[in-house]
Amino acid sequence: MTAETLYGADDLTHLEGLEAVRKRPGMYIGSTDSRGINHLFTEIVDNSTDEGVAGHATKVVVTLHADGSVQVDDDGRGIPTGVHAKSGLSGVELVLTRLHAGGKFGGSGYKTSGGLHGVGASAVNALSLRFDITVKRDGKVHEMSFAHGVPAEFDGPGPKAKFTPSPGLKVVRKMKRGEKTGCSIRYWHDARYFENGAVLDHELVRQKLRNTAFLVPGVSYILRDATEGAIAEEKFEFPNGLMDMVEFLAPDGEKAVSGTLMITGEGTYLENAADENGVMRSKVERRAEVEVALRWGTGYERTVECFTNTIRNVHGGTHRKGFERAMVKSIQDAISRTRGLLKPKEDMPVLDDVLEGMTAVVHVRIPEPQFTSQTKDELSTAGITKVLQGIVDKHVKAWAEDRKTKSEAKIVLQKVVDAARVRLTQKQQKDAARRKTALEGAAMPPKLVDCRTTGISRSELFLVEGDSALGSARMARVSEYQALLPLRGKILNVQKASLADTLRNAEIAAIVQVLGAGSGRTFELSQMRYGRVILMADADVDGSHIRTLLITLFARYMRPVIEDGRLFAAMPPLHKVTTRGRNPETKFTFTQREMEATIAAFEKQGKQVVTPVPRFKGLGEMDADELWDTTMNPASRSVRRITLDDAAAAEEALELLMGEKVEPRRNWLVASSARVDQAAIDI
Known part of the structure; x- marks a missing residue:
């Protein structure tokens, strides 16, 4: 029998309920080492924090028990205890035993929330030997227990007590007069789902509570550590919020160059989103609340912490991108308006110079944020970039021009300019020390604008036409x-x-040096410094010629890059079609016919198009946002992968079009002239 006949329906597996979490825990909590155990705690405490952000809780108490269990108590509203009409389960059982269930899917329960996927508390329940919950709500005290996510009744304390299946939420007593509502959860994680030696990191617990207290000034967080027998208690409460956080994060002993600048504001952005039926709707308006606190110190270290709805985003994301863009633009503008800071022909400072010595916290509150993973390490909501950029840019410019802070701002601007000078001097010294005569061993060209990452999995090198x-x-x-x-x-x-x-040739030498993998017979793909090479030239005849010349270079001297599928051509648009009105729409088009069809479609909808339609003669005519959205953003750009399916045919085509013999090329052009659409020729 063949493998195909042996593979049948009985080989398919259907994981129901919380089985998927237990089968693949790392998929839901990020990892199965100590970080995963800490993530269990984070999921539970974030639910209590959401109650505080919504204005319903003022205190969150975390207790680390000697038996390894974790308990989280809050004085919020408590999980709803009524029966859910569709499932027939109580609200408590629904939230704790069903994936993607909760009050954070766009209903009225929460305006903003850190939990969006509805798998946090239920994932903790699934991976716990025992999970106890007490809810004080509607004048009653309700209790329920679970064993590995299954409703159960234990005959004693702790996870080793005997249990029997016992579905349903129980009312144990009436609430006393003056007794506050709230929720209490205690769980014992099951070590079998984690690596040997994985434990809860108490310092990370302390750091989480401290950070959250900074971000939610109206809520106090209490940590009770009973793991050593006696209870050690710490309280985290910061009435000044992010300003206190910046002071805490600033390096010890570092003298401040500026006071702490507090930036707050609101803005709107549009994004595609699904309605209550799951149908995608375009251009849904979202409102974002932005808080940023920052200061500069005399040192060289930089600290930029990013949060979304109180959740720490370790890898930043679109809000950090907006913050960095705004800081560079506003500081560069302020330097250009201040006489005597820059000498003639000196380069403007870059992001690294602006961030030197800076301590900053960026916090955004947005409905239904998008993250790159369940662990929420990186925010990917695209629209927040422009919102944050506009708010930060406006406030920093006002700070630099205000008479009360102008002298302080000038000190900061001088520090940034000095940092740029030191950076350039050090770079020149390194280049001089490392410069070699061998082409493939030479130092990096000074015009290279390199990236920070050292791996090649995400890295991209854009070969850009023109300064x-x-x-x-x-x-x-x-x-x-x-x-x-x-x-x-x-x-x-x-x-x-x-x-x-x-x-x-200087330009070819620079390309070979930057890629770092050699050329011709000595080319070694494994030594290449970037995961992808993207040819970014103008969308005109000259741009096409430049792309062709570059493709010829790679095909002749660095062919493995093409064979491995790592050479791409960017596709910048030719036109920008924008409608008039209160809610203008913008579409980028790549050909004359597409532009005309787009205009016709807008006019058919009764929308007036701004005329004449702007045409990009080159990449340099686009501003940064346009270039990012259309050509550089991996989520929205269009690129062509350069392939080499038939090496002999490719070699023949290159020799015909780019070789020394003119006669065959002239004959081919004459014979092929009828295939050209004259109306589509770029003139």
């Missing part, structure tokens, strides 16, 4: 994983040139 496009691309890129190398003019046609002439 003008470099300016917009530099502002638009994600500096963590996107690098830029500007090219001046058209490189040498390597199909006709000799190897010696090729290696002497």
Whole structure:
């Protein structure tokens, strides 16, 4: 029998309820080491925090018991105890035993929330030997217990007590006069689902409570550590919120260059979202609340902490991107308006210079945020970038121009300019020390705008046509994983040139140096410094010629890049079609026909189009946001992968179009002229 006949319906597995969590715990809590155990605690305490953010809780108490269990108590509203009409379960059992169930899916329970997927508390329940909950609500005290997510009744304390299945929420007594509502959860995680030696990190628990107290000034957090027998109690309460947090995060002994600048504001953005039936709706308006606190110190360290709805985003995300863009733009504008700071021909400071010595906290509150994973390490909601950028830019400019803070701002601007000078001096010294004569061993070209990441999994190198496009691309890129190398003019046609002439060409030499993998027979793909190479040229005839020359270079001297599918061509738009009115819409088009069809579609909808329609003659005409949205954002851009399916045919085409012999090329052009759509020619 073949493998195909052996594989049947009985080989399929259907995981019901919380089985999927127990089968693949890392998928729901991020990992199965100590970080996963800490994430269980985070999920429970975040639910209590959401009650505080909504204005219904003032105190959260976390107790670490000697038997390894964790207890979280709050004085919020308590989980609803009524029977859910559709499932027939109480609200408590529904939330704790069903994935994707809760009050945070766009209803009236929470305006903003850190929990959105509805798997947090139920995942903790699924991975616990025992899970007890007490809810004080509606004048009654309700209790329920679970064993590995299954409703159960234990005959004694602790997870080792004997239990029997016992579904249903029980009322144990009436609430006393003056007794507050709230919720109490205690759980014992099951070590079998985690790696050997994985434990709850008490310092991370302390850090989580402290950070949350900074972010929710109206709520006090109490940590009771009973693991050593005697109870050690700490209270975290910070009435000044983020300003207190910045003072706490600032390096010890560092003298402040500025006071703490507090930035608050609200803004709206549009995004596609599903309605209550799961049907996607376009252009749903969202409101964002932004809080930013920052200060500069005399040191060199930089600390930028990012949070969304009180959840720490370790890897930042779109809100950090908006903050960094705004800081660079506003500081550069302030420097250009201040006489005597920059000398003639000195370069403007960049992001690293602006952030030197800075301690900052960025916190946004938004409905239904999008994250890259269940652990919420990185915010991916696209619209928040522009909101945060606008709010921060406005406040920093006002701070730099206000008479009360202008002298303080000038000290900061001087610090930033000095940091840029030191950085450039150090770079020149390193370049001089590392410069070699061998092409493939030479130091990186000074014009390379490199990325921060050292791995190749996400890194991208954009070969950018011209210095003008470099300016917009530099502002638009994600500096963590996107690098830029500007090219001046058209490189040498390597199909006709000799190897010696090729290696002497400055632009080609720069490309080879930056990729770091050699060329020709010495090319080693495993040594390549970037995961992808993207050719970013203008959407005109010259841009097409430049792309062709670059593709020829890779095909002749770095062919493994194409064979491995790592060479791409960006597809920048030609036109920007915008409608008039209170809610203008913008669409980018790539051809004349597409533009005309888009205009016709708008007019058919009764919308008036702004005329004349702007046409991008080059990448440099786009601002940073336009270039990011259309050409550089991995989530929205269009790129063409350069492939080499038939090596012989590709070699023949390159020789015909780019080779030394003119006659075959002229004959081909004449014979193929009828295939050209004259109306589509870019003139």
